[in-house]
Amino acid sequence: MxxxxxxxxxxxxxxxxxxxxxxxxxxxxxxxxxxxxxxxxxxxxxxxxxxxxxxxxxxxxxxxxxxxxxxxxxxxxxxxxxxxxxxxxxxxxxxxxxxxxxxxxxxxxxxxxxxxxxxxxxxxxxxxxxxxxxxxxxxxxxxxxxxxxxxxxxxxxxDEVVMVVKQDSKYASATKLSDFNGATVLGQKDTFYDDLIDEIPNVNHLTPVATVPLVVDGIENGTCDAITFSSMSLPNLLQNYPDLKKVELESGQGFSDPGNxxxxxxxxxxxxxxxxxxxxxxxxxxxxxxxxxxxxxxxxxx
Missing domain, CATH: 3.40.190.10 (Periplasmic binding protein-like II)
Known part of the structure; x- marks a missing residue:
């Protein structure tokens, strides 16, 4: 690379x-x-x-x-x-x-x-x-x-990569990547969604999974604290999983290049x-x- x-x-x-x-x-x-x-x-x-x-x-x-x-x-x-x-x-x-x-x-x-x-x-x-x-x-x-x-x-x-957590997660009010210090994060294999996870300080980067449905299963089943996800696909995800929410990261405090x-x-x-x-x-x-x-x-x- x-x-x-x-x-x-x-x-x-x-x-x-x-x-x-x-x-x-x-x-x-x-x-x-x-x-x-x-x-x-x-x-x-x-x-x-x-x-x-x-x-x-x-x-x-x-x-x-x-x-x-x-x-x-x-x-x-x-x-x-x-x-x-x-x-x-x-x-x-x-x-x-x-x-x-x-x-x-x-x-x-x-x-x-x-x-x-x-x-x-x-x-x-x-x-x-x-x-x-x-x-x-x-x-x-x-x-x-x-x-x-x-x-x-x-x-x-x-599209753009965003972070998603459970509504009741201790990371729900995070405003910068450093707030995820030590968090367990999951993304899709062979994609930007997985590549960008390493930008999180001291992250517990889980082995990526093959498909988006498996990523969603990970957050729903409590396998991880957060997932990386598609901004364009987010509204319907939240409609179908109301226990989830997008993390609102401050300008300049998110991924270096979330464009996808x-x-x-x-x-x-x-x-x-x-x-x-x-x-x-x-x-x-x-x-x-x-x-x-x-x-x-x-x-x-x-």
């Missing part, structure tokens, strides 16, 4: 951001995905060919990597609808959510049919490099480390395609992004 901060990296790499106001959260999960294919020489050769042809994958089917368990960004359902795409490696299952709607717009602009490939968040970048998927649309943010292995688009929505953009990613060496994807994303207005987000929040699973 380099010493670049996330925000500095975004500036240096030319990745733009779009601030989007408030949103809601509700978790969703389904059956475990079937195993994706292992890396083969043909996958590697295919990835190189894609870079030379200026297309993603075979130019017909867009394989979109995601968890399908991170509502409202992406989740799994059992029935097809106008807002879903099939999950290629889970029989009879479909993916919906904000990432899915963006992937559909990208696929339409490229003249391709999108399918989701469900896998753990931490496996996405390697699967992209190995040619098992063509693009990541999964609530993933660009980092200096990830950018060594994949190329990232401009953001198509922007949502960027798509493709295999390296596809500069022409990266530019095309940025054009497609730029063509989605702020009003449309907000409307899509709100629609996803309204229909996400209970």
């Amino acid at each position: 380099t010493d670049l901060t996330r925000r500095s990296f975004l500036r240096l790499s030319g990745v733009s951001t779009l601030t989007v106001a408030g949103a809601t959260f509700l978790t969703g999960c389904g059956p475990a995905a079937q195993s994706t294919n292992t890396t083969t020489a043909s996958n590697t050769a295919g990835a190189k060919e894609e870079a030379n042809t200026g297309q993603l994958g075979d130019g017909k089917t867009l394989r979109v990597g995601m968890e399908a368990a991170y509502a409202p960004y992406n989740w799994q359902v059992e029935s097809a609808s106008d807002t879903t795409i099939p999950i290629e490696n889970v029989s009879g299952a479909y993916a919906d959510g904000y990432d899915v709607q963006i992937a559909k717009k990208i696929a339409e602009a490229l003249g391709m049919e999108p399918v989701a490939v469900k896998m753990e968040f931490g496996a996405l970048v390697d699967s992209l490099v190995n040619g098992q998927i063509d693009i990541i649309c999964a609530g993933m943010s660009v980092t200096a480390e990830r950018a060594q292995s994949a190329d990232f688009t401009d953001s198509y929505i922007d 953009p949502d960027n798509a990613a493709i295999a390296k060496g596809q500069d022409q395609m990266l530019a095309k994807l940025n054009e497609i994303i730029a063509g989605i207005s702020e009003a449309d992004r907000l409307s899509i987000w709100q629609d996803c929040m309204d229909r996400q699973p209970a």
Whole structure:
């Protein structure tokens, strides 16, 4: 990992951001995905060919990597609808959510049919490099480390990391990170939500868990004193778990860089395609992004 901060990296790499106001959260999960294919020489050769042809994958089917368990960004359902795409490696299952709607717009602009490939968040970048998927649309943010292995688009929505505690917690009135000295804190594996925890002085940094629902389970079950969470997803979390609250940290007393953009990613060496994807994303207005987000929040699973 380099010493670049996330925000500095975004500036240096030319990745733009779009601030989007408030949103809601509700978790969703389904059956475990079937195993994706292992890396083969043909996958590697295919990835190189894609870079030379200026297309993603075979130019017909867009394989979109995601968890399908991170509502409202992406989740799994059992029935097809106008807002879903099939999950290629889970029989009879479909993916919906904000990432899915963006992937559909990208696929339409490229003249391709999108399918989701469900896998753990931490496996996405390697699967992209190995040619098992063509693009990541999964609530993933660009980092200096990830950018060594994949190329990232401009953001198509922007979030922020906040801290959440129980209403009756001794940390409920905290106003700065140092107030959490010695606290036990939990975040999601392979995300900013986990990375930022180490900024808390003398924190008891729990081993991160794989999904957002498991993070919420941690605070609800008393496994931890606090969790890191999505600001955009916070309102519905608090609606569904009224015993929880956001910690209001004073300006300059929180995380050094809580920004958490949502960027798509493709295999390296596809500069022409990266530019095309940025054009497609730029063509989605702020009003449309907000409307899509709100629609996803309204229909996400209970």
